[in-house]
Amino acid sequence: MAHDIIQMLTEDHREVEQIFGQLEKTPESNHEERRRLIDQAIIELVRHSVAEEEYLYPAARRYIPDGDEIVDHELSEHHQAEQTMKKLERNDPSEPQFNQLLLELMREIREHVRDEENELFPRLRTHADRDTLVALGDKAAGAKASAPTRPHPSAPSEHPGLLKMLAPGVGLVDRARDAVSGRGR
Numbered sequence: 001m002a003h004d005i006i007q008m009l010t011e012d013h014r015e016v017e018q019i020f021g022q023l024e025k026t027p028e029s030n031h032e033e034r035r036r037l038i039d040q041a042i043i044e045l046v047r048h049s050v051a052e053e054e055y056l057y058p059a060a061r062r063y064i065p066d067g068d069e070i071v072d073h074e075l076s077e078h079h080q081a082e083q084t085m086k087k088l089e090r091n092d093p094s095e096p097q098f099n100q101l102l103l104e105l106m107r108e109i110r111e112h113v114r115d116e117e118n119e120l121f122p123r124l125r126t127h128a129d130r131d132t133l134v135a136l137g138d139k140a141a142g143a144k145a146s147a148p149t150r151p152h153p154s155a156p157s158e159h160p161g162l163l164k165m166l167a168p169g170v171g172l173v174d175r176a177r178d179a180v181s182g183r184g185r
Ligand SMILES: [Fe+2]
Pocket: 009, 013, 048, 052, 112, 113, 116
């Protein structure tokens, strides 16, 4: 059975939750591992946000009767979480506020996951037909394939050239967003 966009995005949610679980298990003193995990979470979350903004939310606006209201709320949550991620990318895990920011991000994302899985996803499934959801899943999967896999452009990359082409000095959140949305190419 083909994968639809809701199944795909739900899997993303589980993947992010798994990274959060690893972060919670990693001792605060292990700065290197915490940096690696938070960068991985940021890339995954930005990629997920772009997929939702480009494919899910336009469909939600179109098919769900009060979709505009739901989507506007989701977008403000994305914006909020992105601000927290930008603070995290600039903060070192050795700094005291890092943990505070990490807890804030986890709270914001868990709320986002609850909102979507309890409200937006079931309602979209009710109002949009399965073929539409599968077609959107295919498009979103294509966008996922172009996402960067390594957080730092200096690190050996499985996708050489992708992050390198983006402006140096730009933060991880913006670089990941540009790479995924194709704006940096
Ligand atoms: Fe989501």
